[in-house]
Amino acid sequence: MPVMNLYVPGLDKGKGLYFLFIKAETKTPSGLVARPVLTSYYKSQQFKTRPYDPYNVYTSPNETILCVDSFQSMYSQMLCGLMYREEVLRCGAVFASGLVRAIKFLQVNWEELALDIETGNLSDKITDSSVRECISKILKPDPDLARFVREECCEGNWEGIITRIWPNTKYLDVIVTGAMAQYIPILDYYSGNLPKTCTMYASSECYFGLNLTPMVKPSEVCYTIMPNMGYFEFIPHDPSNPVTISRDSPPKLLDLADLELGKEYELVISTYSGLCRYRVGDILQVKGFHNSAPQFKFIRRKNVLLSIDADKTDENELQSAVENASELLKKFNTTVVEYTSYGDTKTIPGHYVIYWELLVKDPSNGPTADVLDQCCLAMEEALNSVYRQSRVADNSIGPLEIRIVQNGTFEELMDYAISRGASINQYKVPRCVSFTPIMELLDSRVVSVHFSPSAPHWTSERRF
Template sequence: MHCKALHLSSSQYALLLAHCQTPVNKTMEERMGRGVPLFVEPERPEEVVERIVYLLENVKDIQRILLENLLKKHGDCEYLEKYKKDGKIDVQTFRERVPLITYEDIQRDIQRTAQRGKHANILCCEEPVHFHQSGGTSGGKLKMLPVTGSARETLVEYFVMIDAWFHMKSTVKRTSAGGIGMTFFFGGDCLKTPGGHDLLLVSSWFVRQSMSAYRQTPERFASPLEVILCRDFAQSVYCQLLCGLIRSAEVAMMSSLIISVLATAVTFLQENWEELCNDISTGKLSARITDQKVRRAVSQILHTPDPELAAKIRAECSKDTWAGILTRLWPNLRFISGICTGSLLQFVDHFEFFTDHKVPVVCLVYGSSEGAIGMNPYPDAHPNDITYVFLPQMGYFEFRNIRDSSVVDISDVVVGEDYEFIMTNLSGLWRYKMADVLKCVGYIHSSPEFKFLGRENTLVNVAQEIVHEYEMTLAVESAAKLHLFAGAHLMGYTTTVNVKSFPGHYVVFWELQIEHSSAEGEHQEELEQCCLAIENSLNEKYRADRNMGTIAPLEINLVKPGSFSNLMQQAQATRCSTQLKQTRTYKPDHPAVQFLYSAAQHKFRSSKALTL
């Protein structure tokens, strides 16, 4: 559908902007109460799609008006007050005086906001309605981020747009009509800030936003709501798998916010399928489930013994290979959904293996704890080809060129250049460095189209070299694809440095799944080639230092199966998000590094000289 771009006055664009943040046909309260944004298709999705196209055609003007309105609304807050010129702050002053910041720069301001409660007016002039806690994916650090009412309404509207676009543009979506979903979302805890606001993970907000939809249409989901809301991660995932297996013929979709959570669920299935089969065979729930609400809810599904189904599951799970296991256990599975770009791309290979390349992986959203950002305009695209466009009413977006550090707004990015994304959101984050590295690959209407490359976080260096997280991520994943021996699949990895030895060196922890009975130690040559390939993919400074001997050869440590799943469960137990992405880089003194060293079974390195 194409909408002709119109030339409107500033006041008309302001009205358009207000309209874009207003729900379609229903009041926000009605729609939030019904849970529409997350699981119920919009009543008139074609109208929402038309609006999205209009937004993409008028990005520059909408962004300008959004920033003008934000500065007008919040110009008297404590944070912006110090950057005013002649007592005022306009767009030009904002660009000239307000600095680019990281979380650490405003952490104390956020803490003060959380402590003060109402009328803080520190970072903005709108009171937070709650706080999000990040999932610890930025180097393992947890962050607390305010969410205003305006931001919450925009986030709700964002999911309406995503659902409408998927409904109208996806062939995959239409093939799954009539089936049920295994949705691996977890409610988690809701804490309180000193000022009395709710503090919860984004995934927890997501689930709570969806509760009405669960209650109104429980037939669309494999698990009862009590299972989703269970605070114990292991009990929740066990029961979600159990319910999904019992209703296996009906399952058409598996989803989670982040694809790594689904990978954790598959690992959990590998470790616990015999116990699950016993429950199905006897019709009795395992004693490991101690949450009484969960037991009562699951008993409504596990109400009679089914030894025939249990025997089928045993037969599939006990085979020598788990290739195609998901389509063998869930024969009507049509698609898998979850964020899977950047460092999460490795999990796509897992699910292509687990589905025997028969089921597509769909990635729709580009968002973060800081706010909703953009969407995938081609929902049926393979994850390797996924790109994103930014929705201009979600925040004010700027981009720092990786090559020369110049900062431009969204309408001035150049095709082919790499950028760090900078966000001004609706909750008081001003020119906030997201550390996401994006490549502009083209334009859709007047909106740039970006490919997500990874994170710009710098690893702890050994000899004053600079290796960025996204650089290491690309190197590791490329080496695994090109040089891993047949039948081996990379299930998880992370990187650190060893500076206790001299000279220091980089350490990459790998977890492999091997289809056949061969041991990792039998493939020393291939794994040493992987080490060499990773190093040859890093920057010239690293390669020169390595050849000079100021950096020792990189080391791959192979950890025992299930190590990364156990690491994620430990993170959940210490209140990192159950939707946790695998952190790609750790400082050497981080507890996760010590855990992975203890799980290491084999070490490999190559002493060959690197290519310069």
């Protein structure tokens, strides 16, 4: 906040509309509680009894943040945000996907929210007693505000909706680097191109650094490492010549003082809480220096193919999921010839899309649409617990989709790549695509579309 106040003065004169949520806790076999770092913080006394700070006043009462039911939490936080709309100076969520989900929630539920504001009575859908109690203290009948909400939402025009409903908003406080960059266009649409500030670089394991120039474009964001947060080391990373690391050939580790401008590195940390030389999995590039401290641009998560929210799916996991689903095709004498994927964020919530090319050896006994729907579910069952929790408990990821393409589609894909200069000897089918012409080619060859018929299995009883 001291950094933000240099660029946006007066942030102590209003409130922040932040959509913050906790996730369900899990337990290890020995009974220890396991939970995400932000859930741990929000449930701690440090958060619940934090001293008053005029620079960090939220529209959402603690009780709305601590409600484990995602619908009730979102509904009550949005309601409070509408009631305090003229006091809101900044809007945000942890990830860009969270803020997009909040606006989509408003699109679906604005009529009931307006009714609550008009009557001063909270919807019966909110059953959490602590949420009802805290909202009852601030919800009063306000017909004028209810009329305003209806006028802004009834025509279905959502362009600039953030600045129309919260007119004093100065910026969006969301992470839009890395995989979250895919949400920049929709946030620009909703906010009328408000600045998007990526204020910090952190993970569950450690806080790493600050963005000392928070008002720059997302593509220009750099983070300055704070060396007092842990001990930071770096493995040189060359995409064209990956390093093989084994017990017999440990990597060469560099200190902060040894890094070079323009080079890429994999981050390794040792923390006060006991992690020793832990590989975070982030690839960073040195873009400059603040005094002598390197400033990094986040390049990508190492080996991550797909990410919609907090989920991270790598190539090996995607391959295992495809193999798991392929078992359902064996009785139909059918196999998956090739596949690729992408994360579709045009829908809210976003979801995984998998393109399959099938070899059906007996066309008279090929897999039915119901079987292919079950293949979607089988893939989801094989993905990690973070993905399945996001699907089941958090509703932050939509049902997985499989698109069946015509035979020969992936040969066309190779021909296209070769026409652009790829080597026919070294060509490999990309397991994740984002290049528009390739996606247009794939979509033009789709013969059927299938979705998971139900949510995958997920339980808070985690087995390690």
